[in-house]
Amino acid sequence: MASKKRRFEQLQAAAATAPGETKKYVDPFQQQVVPKIEEVGKKLEGKGRTLLYGLVAVIVLLILVFLVMRWSRSSGGEAQRALGKAIETSQSRVTDTPPAPGSVAEKTFKTEKERAEASITEFQAVADKFGGAVGEKAKYFVAVNRLTIDRAAGLAELEAIANTSSEVGKLAKFAVAQVKADDSKLDEAAAIYQELIALSDPIIAKETLNFDLAKVYEKQGKKTEAADIFFKIAKDASEAKDLDGKTIPLTDTAREAKEKLKTLDPERAKQIPEPTPDSPFGGGGAPPINFQ
Numbered sequence: 657m658a659s660k661k662r663r664f665e666q667l668q669a670a671a672a673t674a675p676g677e678t679k680k681y682v683d684p685f686q687q688q689v690v691p692k693i694e695e696v697g698k699k700l701e702g703k704g705r706t707l708l709y710g711l712v713a714v715i716v717l718l719i720l721v722f723l724v725m726r727w728s729r730s731s732g733g734e735a736q737r738a739l740g741k742a743i744e745t746s747q748s749r750v751t752d753t754p755p756a757p758g759s760v761a762e763k764t765f766k767t768e769k770e771r772a773e774a775s776i777t778e779f780q781a782v783a784d785k786f787g788g789a790v791g792e793k794a795k796y797f798v799a800v801n802r803l804t805i806d807r808a809a810g811l812a813e814l815e816a817i818a819n820t821s822s823e824v825g826k827l828a829k830f831a832v833a834q835v836k837a838d839d840s841k842l843d844e845a846a847a848i849y850q851e852l853i854a855l856s857d858p859i860i861a862k863e864t865l866n867f868d869l870a871k872v873y874e875k876q877g878k879k880t881e882a883a884d885i886f887f888k889i890a891k892d893a894s895e896a897k898d899l900d901g902k903t904i905p906l907t908d909t910a911r912e913a914k915e916k917l918k919t920l921d922p923e924r925a926k927q928i929p930e931p932t933p934d935s936p937f938g939g940g941g942a943p944p945i946n947f948q
Contacts, residue, residue, distance in 0.1 A: 735786040739794060742778035746801060772804040796824045811835050826852065826859045837872055846872045863889055867909050883920040890914040890928045
């Protein structure tokens with residue numbers, strides 16, 4: 657899926673907000689990474705169950721690449737190069753169109769299945785050779801890619817990884833929740849989302865986790881609980897400030913939460929104003945214009 661390919665260097669901005677900060681800031685992950693995930697989701701929306709697992713892969717692959725990059729700053733050499741090469745394979749374009757004459761050569765695959773199989777082979781080789789932290793990340797990539805070709809096996813591998821308390825384990829838990837929700841195992845999915853939300857650092861932006869939990873509640877018929885979460889997401893986002901204390905636009909997730917709230921509880925939705933960007937002139941607005 658060509659839309660999975662992204663400029664992963666932007667994920668380095670996904671640092672946690674300062675502890676103990678009383679001011680309401682926007683998580684850099686939420687501000688920079690989530691919109692890209694949502695963009696992919698819109699392209700996949702309505703295209704069936706198979707592509708849902710592609711979307712799960714997009715989300716977790718994006719986040720894990722950030723973790724790999726953070727890890728690579730404290731390590732290097734052969735393991736880093738091998739993992740990077742496998743990541744490049746997993747993000748190769750899927751196309752049956754031959755490259756144009758004179759174009760830069762790149763690795764491509766004719767089908768998603770072929771790319772997943774090649775990626776699994778490379779990541780497994782990394783895991784077998786290096787072990788340790790890089791091996792754990794490689795095994796995670798193996799499981800995510802396996803979702804494309806054997807969902808049951810991929811899910812089993814993710815569940816095994818999710819039993820750990822590491823960053824990769826948290827990402828695996830999130831992926832498991834996504835799959836459980838799609839399989840209509842809503843109680844299990846909700847429990848996993850709640851567990852992640854309760855963590856001080858769940859890796860996934862809490863806005864994303866809460867939004868997905870609200871969607872599960874909505875499917876369960878718990879309209880009030882879903883509306884409460886959608887309201888909080890949209891309200892918090894409407895009040896969010898950047899590091900300079902200036903109002904920022906709603907994230908796509910917050911906008912969608914507000915739209916869902918309009919359906920579930922139209923009156924509460926009216927309580928959430930569209931944030932007005934601060935004027936560069938200060939004072940909350942542009943200076944008056946004298947037409948005389």
